[in-house]
Amino acid sequence: MTMSTPTQPLSVTVSFVSLLCRDIVAxxxxxHRLLGFGYLTELESEHFRALQSDGPILGFSGPGAFDLLNIPHRDLGMTGTTFWTFGVEDEATVDAAVSTAESLGARVVKAPFRTYYGAWQAVLADPEENLFRFSCQ
Known part of the structure; x- marks a missing residue:
């Protein structure tokens, strides 16, 4: 399979990254408690919650999103195939973030470790088993 290149480069930004979850409020x-990002109450609905990061908005879509967006239903209790990585400034912050995440109900999947490319990171699962990482270079 060959990949084609657009004739005109697109000018895009990542505006939202959204997580399909059972309980959008929780x-x-x-x-919010883990990262300190503020709520975007103007985007709230029965189907969606959002937090403002210094980059894309973190969205939380409930099960109604399957039908609203015409996407295939899946088991929201299974670990997903994508994950978020939150960059922090140093190794001590990775370690502290892991402790905070655990106290809020996260599960450590892989304790802080040195990656093959030199980063210090940890892999966790949130209360609904969605994977995420804390990492620093």
Whole structure:
């Protein structure tokens, strides 16, 4: 399979990254308490919650999103195939973030370690088993 290149380069930014979850309120609160990102109440609905990061908005979509967006239903209790990585400034912050995440209900999948490319990171699962990492170079 060959990949084609657009004739005109697209000018895009990543505006939202969204997580499909069973309980949008609990999941948004978990990440709010863990990361300190503020709520975007103007985007709230029965189907969606959002947090403002210094980059893309972190979105939390409930099970109704399957039908609203016409996407295939899946078991929201299974570990996903994508994950978020949150960059922090140093190794001590990775270690502290892991402790905070655990106290909020996260599960450590892989304790802080040195990657093959020299980063210090840890892999965790949130209360709904979505994977995420804390990492620093």
């Amino acid at each position: 999941q948004a609160e978990f990440y």
